Amino acid sequence: MNQVYNVASVEETWAVARQFAAELKPGDIVCLEGDLGAGKTTFTQGLAASLGAKRAVTSPTFCLVVEHPVEKFLLVHMDLYRLHDADDVLAIGWEDYLARNAVLFVEWPDRAGDLIPSTARHVVFTLGDTPDSRTITFR
Ligand SMILES: Nc1ncnc2c1ncn2[C@@H]1O[C@H](COP(=O)(O)OP(=O)(O)OP(=O)(O)O)[C@@H](O)[C@H]1O
């Protein structure tokens, strides 16, 4: 069943992220869906911080992959926006991260095509009626 959260601020998005972080286990793949600016990166940064990751110096907006080693696993945040297909995704080390049992957070997962397993979690971000409101749906 879908879980739906209506949030009114970045802080509320981080609170939802912190709750979700507690459910994660090594090998999980989480697809982050939604338009440009919907909050996928903001959610992931809050989630990483809640797990004790040091503040990332690089953003996946400018870098395709950011690794956040946290206590329980390696958290990997990918932004595939500028990639075209599964071959491009393989070229950035997809299989290596799977072999390392990393937790993968993937923005623009459609670029990865069939590489995304049917067991992946999906988190969908949509804009609300005020500038800081969002709906976050877990599938
Ligand atoms: N409730 C909220 N949750 C998340 N972000 C919010 C919220 N309210 C305002 N924002 C702002 O919206 C923007 C979300 O940008 P973010 O980079 O997280 O989006 P994105 O979905 O990763 O986009 P892209 O596809 O371009 O990578 C940020 O500037 C953030 O401060």
Ligand SMILES: [Mg+2]
């Ligand atoms: Mg982003």
